[in-house]
Amino acid sequence: MTGKKILIVEDNAIVALELKERLSRIGYAIVGIAGTGHDAINLARKTEPDLILMDINLKGDMDGIMVAEQIGTFRKVPVIFITAYSNEETKNRAMKIAPAAYLVKPFKEQELYSSIEKALGVSI
Amino acid sequence: MKLPNFANNQTAQTLVVLLLVLSFLFAEWTTYLVAGQTNAILAQLFYLPVIFFSFRYAQRAVLCATVLAIIYLGGIFVTTGPQINELAPAIMQFYVYISIGIVVGALSSKIRDSEIKYRELFNQSADAVFLLNIKSMTIVEANQKFREIFGVSGGEEVSLNRIISDDNLVITLVHLLSDGKPVSDLDFSVSAGTSGSTDFVLNATSIDAYGLTLVTLADVSRIKREDAQSLAESEAKFRSLVELAQEGICSIDANGIATYVNPKLIEMLGYSEKELLGHSLFEHMGERTWVESPDHPDLSQPKAGVESEFEFIRKDGERILTNLSVTPITDRSGMVTGAMALVTDITEKKKGEAALRESEERFHTIFESQMTGALLIDATTHTILDLNEKAISLIGRPKEEVLGKVCHHFICPAESGACPVTDLGLVIDQSERILLNGKGERIPILKFVKAFTVSDRKYIIETFTDITERKKHEEELKASLEEKSVLLMEIHHRVKNNLQIISGLIRLQSRHINNRQAVEALQECENRVITMALVHESLYQSGNLAVINARQHFTHLGSNLLVSVEQDRPIKLATDIEEIQLDLNTAIPCSLIVNELVTNSMKYAFKGSKGGTITIGLHKEPSGMLRLSVADDGSGLPADFDVGKATSLGLKLVHRLVRDQLKGTIEIHRENGTEFVIQFSPIIPLPKKQVLKGS
Numbered sequence: 164m165t166g167k168k169i170l171i172v173e174d175n176a177i178v179a180l181e182l183k184e185r186l187s188r189i190g191y192a193i194v195g196i197a198g199t200g201h202d203a204i205n206l207a208r209k210t211e212p213d214l215i216l217m218d219i220n221l222k223g224d225m226d227g228i229m230v231a232e233q234i235g236t237f238r239k240v241p242v243i244f245i246t247a248y249s250n251e252e253t254k255n256r257a258m259k260i261a262p263a264a265y266l267v268k269p270f271k272e273q274e275l276y277s278s279i280e281k282a283l284g285v286s287i
Numbered sequence: 288m289k290l291p292n293f294a295n296n297q298t299a300q301t302l303v304v305l306l307l308v309l310s311f312l313f314a315e316w317t318t319y320l321v322a323g324q325t326n327a328i329l330a331q332l333f334y335l336p337v338i339f340f341s342f343r344y345a346q347r348a349v350l351c352a353t354v355l356a357i358i359y360l361g362g363i364f365v366t367t368g369p370q371i372n373e374l375a376p377a378i379m380q381f382y383v384y385i386s387i388g389i390v391v392g393a394l395s396s397k398i399r400d401s402e403i404k405y406r407e408l409f410n411q412s413a414d415a416v417f418l419l420n421i422k423s424m425t426i427v428e429a430n431q432k433f434r435e436i437f438g439v440s441g442g443e444e445v446s447l448n449r450i451i452s453d454d455n456l457v458i459t460l461v462h463l464l465s466d467g468k469p470v471s472d473l474d475f476s477v478s479a480g481t482s483g484s485t486d487f488v489l490n491a492t493s494i495d496a497y498g499l500t501l502v503t504l505a506d507v508s509r510i511k512r513e514d515a516q517s518l519a520e521s522e523a524k525f526r527s528l529v530e531l532a533q534e535g536i537c538s539i540d541a542n543g544i545a546t547y548v549n550p551k552l553i554e555m556l557g558y559s560e561k562e563l564l565g566h567s568l569f570e571h572m573g574e575r576t577w578v579e580s581p582d583h584p585d586l587s588q589p590k591a592g593v594e595s596e597f598e599f600i601r602k603d604g605e606r607i608l609t610n611l612s613v614t615p616i617t618d619r620s621g622m623v624t625g626a627m628a629l630v631t632d633i634t635e636k637k638k639g640e641a642a643l644r645e646s647e648e649r650f651h652t653i654f655e656s657q658m659t660g661a662l663l664i665d666a667t668t669h670t671i672l673d674l675n676e677k678a679i680s681l682i683g684r685p686k687e688e689v690l691g692k693v694c695h696h697f698i699c700p701a702e703s704g705a706c707p708v709t710d711l712g713l714v715i716d717q718s719e720r721i722l723l724n725g726k727g728e729r730i731p732i733l734k735f736v737k738a739f740t741v742s743d744r745k746y747i748i749e750t751f752t753d754i755t756e757r758k759k760h761e762e763e764l765k766a767s768l769e770e771k772s773v774l775l776m777e778i779h780h781r782v783k784n785n786l787q788i789i790s791g792l793i794r795l796q797s798r799h800i801n802n803r804q805a806v807e808a809l810q811e812c813e814n815r816v817i818t819m820a821l822v823h824e825s826l827y828q829s830g831n832l833a834v835i836n837a838r839q840h841f842t843h844l845g846s847n848l849l850v851s852v853e854q855d856r857p858i859k860l861a862t863d864i865e866e867i868q869l870d871l872n873t874a875i876p877c878s879l880i881v882n883e884l885v886t887n888s889m890k891y892a893f894k895g896s897k898g899g900t901i902t903i904g905l906h907k908e909p910s911g912m913l914r915l916s917v918a919d920d921g922s923g924l925p926a927d928f929d930v931g932k933a934t935s936l937g938l939k940l941v942h943r944l945v946r947d948q949l950k951g952t953i954e955i956h957r958e959n960g961t962e963f964v965i966q967f968s969p970i971i972p973l974p975k976k977q978v979l980k981g982s
Contacts, residue, residue, distance in 0.1 A: 181791035271850045
C-alpha cells in the first residue's frame with residue numbers, strides 16, 4: 164500500500180480530516196482534499212491519484228457522480244463513493260459509472276479498508 | 288128504380304157482357320135462320336156446352352169436347368146425310384170444338400189450381416185472415432185460424448163489432464178502408480172464445496172496389512208476454528246492478544227532480560231516500576259548490592257526456608268531492624224527459640292526488656335544490672327523463688338538449704349495451720369519473736349510481752358532485768406532504784450527517800490521546816453517537832420517515848458494534864426479532880440500550896473463553912408490551928449484581944433509559960450466560976399540538 168495515492172473529495176472538513184488521518188495511519192498517501200467538483204477535477208489532473216474517495220453531495224453545481232464522470236474522461240482511476248445518501252435513485256446513477264465501491268455512511272472501518280484494498284489490488 | 292153504379296158493380300158489369308154476347312148470338316142466329324143455315328146455328332149453339340163442360344170438368348176437358356164434337360158431327364150426318372159439302376165444314380167444326388175444349392180446360396185447371404193454392408194459404412195461415420165487407424161490416428169469409436180464435440162456425444156470418452169491441456177503433460178502421468187506405472200494425476185486444484184476452488196486430492187492405500177488404504190479425508199475445516217477461520228480467524237485472532252499484536245513481540225527471548236514488552247515493556249523501564226523492568240533488572244539499580265545472584249542468588236540460596266535479600255536503604256536514612256525470616233520457620220524438628245522474632265519490636282519490644302532488648312537489652324541491660347534479664334515467668332505454676339545475680349547470684347544456692337523450696352521451700363513458708350498472712351489474716358508489724361538459728372542459732366528479740324499480744318500471748338515479756376544488760386541495764395537500772416528506776428526509780439525513788461529524792471529531796480526538804482509558808471512553812462515546820446516527824439512517828431508509836424496521840435496524844447495529852470493538856476471540860451475532868415497527872422515540876433509547884449491553888457482553892462475557900454468541904431479541908407480547916433482550920452465552924454476571932446499583936456509565940445509562948424514558952422494567956436472567964430482559968409499552972407519540980406545548 165505504500166506509495167498509493169488517494170484523492171479525498173469531501174466538502175465536510177471534519178469528515179475529510181478524519182478520513183485523511185485514518186488512511187495516513189495505515190500508509191496511504193493522501194494527495195489532496197477537494198471540497199468542490201471543479202477543485203476535484205483540477206487536483207485529479209494535477210496529482211494523478213491511484214484512487215479517489217468521492218463524496219456524492221458536494222458544494223457547487225456538480226455532485227460527485229458528475230465529477231467522477233468528468234475525471235473518467237481523462238484518467239482511468241477507481242472511484243469509491245462515500246455518501247450519506249442511500250436512496251436508490253442516487254445509487255443507480257452512481258452505479259452507471261461502475262465505481263469500485265459505494266459506501267453509505269456510517270460505514271464500517273473494515274468495510275472502507277476492504278473496498279480500498281480491492282480497488283487498488285493491494286492488501287492492508 | 289135506382290140503377291146500379293155501373294163502374295163499381297161487378298154484377299152489373301157481368302150482366303152487360305152477357306147481354307151483349309146474347310144479343311150477338313141472337314143477331315147471328317137470326318141471320319142464319321133467315322138464310323136457311325140451320326146447321327150454322329147448331330154449330331154456334333154447340334160452343335156453349337163445349338165451353339161449359341170443358342170449364343166445369345177441366346181435367347176431362349179434352350174428353351168432353353171430343354164427345355160433344357162427335358155428337359155434333361153425328362147430328363150433322365144424320366140431318367144432312369153423307370153430303371160432302373155439309374160434312375166438310377162439320378168436320379172442321381169438330382176440330383175447333385176439341386181445340387176450344389183443350390184451351391178452356393187448361394184455363395179452367397189453372398184457375399182452379401190458383402184458387403186452391405190461395406185458398407190453402409188463406410186457410411192454413413197462422414194469422415186470422417178474413418174478408419170483410421166494409422159496407423155491411425160483416426165478415427164474408429174467414430180462415431180456420433179466425434174460426435178457432437173467435438169460435439165461429441164455417442157458414443156463420445160475423446159482424447165486425449163482434450171482433451173489435453172498441454167502437455172508435457171500428458169507426459177509424461172503416462173510415463180508413465173506405466178511403467182506400469191500407470191499415471198497418473193496428474194494436475188491439477179482444478176477449479175471444481175461451482182463450483181470454485188476446486193481443487192482436489191488425490193489417491187490412493181493400494181488394495176490390497165493392498168494399499171487400501182482406502184483413503189479417505196476428506196474435507202477438509205470446510210475443511208480448513215474452514217481451515214483458517224479458518223486460519221484467521232485464522229490469523230486475525239492471526235494478527240489481529243499480530242497487531248494488533258502487534256509484535251513486537239518481538234518475539231525474541224533466542224538471543231536474545230526483546225520482547229514484549240508489550242505496551249507494553243514499554249512503555254517500557247521508558240522507559234518507561224520502562229526503563232525497565222529490566228534490567233536486569243540489570237544492571236538497573244546500574249551498575252548491577262547483578269545484579271544477581266549465582259547464583254547470585242544468586239537470587232539467589242535461590247534455591250527454593257532461594262530467595263535473597262537485598263538492599257535496601253530507602247530512603252530517605262532512606264535505607265530499609264527487610264526479611257527477613249526467614246522461615239525458617229522451618222520448619221517440621227527441622224531447623228530454625229526464626236524466627240519469629251518476630255520482631262517484633272521488634274524495635279519497637283527490638286526497639291521494641293531493642298527497643301525490645305534495646310528495647312530487649317535495650321530491651321536486653329536493654331534486655332541484657340539492658347541491659349535487661342528479662339525473663333520472665330510464666334503465667331500459669337509458670334515456671334521461673329528468674335532471675336538476677345543478678346537473679344542467681355541470682353538464683353545461685340547456686335542459687332541452689339533454690332530456691330524452693341517451694345518458695352515456697353525457698355523463699358516462701360506457702357504450703350502448705355495456706352500462707356498468709344495468710348490463711354489467713356493477714355498483715358505482717362514490718366513484719371518481721371525468722365529466723366532459725358542453726364547453727369541452729374535463730370536470731372531475733364523484734359519482735353515485737343507484738338502480739331502482741317503481742311500478743315494474745326500472746330507473747337509474749345518478750348523482751354527481753364537482754370535486755374540482757377537492758381535487759385541487761388534494762393535490763395541494765399531496766404536494767405539501769411530499770414537500771414535508773422531502774424535508775423530513777433531509778432532516779434525518781442532516782441529523783445523521785451531523786452525528787457522523789460528531790463521531791468523526793471524537794475519533795480524531797481519540798487519536799491524539801495517549802491515555803488508554805480515555806481512548807476507550809472516547810470510543811464508547813463514538814459508538815453511542817454512531818448508534819444514534821444509525822437510527823436516523825434507518826428512518827431515512829425506511830421511506831416511512833416515522834418508524835423503523837426493528838429487525839433490519841438491530842441487525843445492522845449489532846454487526847456494526849461487533850466490528851467497532853476490538854476482539855481477540857470470535858464472537859457471533861444472532862438476532863431473534865419480530866417484524867416490529869418502532870418510532871423515533873422508542874428506537875433511540877432501545878438502540879442505546881442495545882449498544883451498551885452488546886458492548887458490555889463483548890468486553891466482559893467471554894473473557895477466558897473461546898468466544899461465544901450474543902443474541903439480540905425483540906418480541907411483542909400478548910399484553911401489547913414489547914420485550915427487548917440482549918443475551919450472551921458467556922460467563923455470566925455475579926449473582927449479587929444489581930443493574931440499579933451499577934457504577935459503570937453504560938449500565939447507569941441503561942437503567943435510566945429503561946426506567947425514565949421507556950417507563951419499563953429490566954430483569955437479569957443468569958441461566959446459560961446472561962440475559963438482560965427489558966419490558967415496556969411502545970411509546971405512543973403525542974399529537975403535534977401537545978408536543979409543541981411540552982417543548
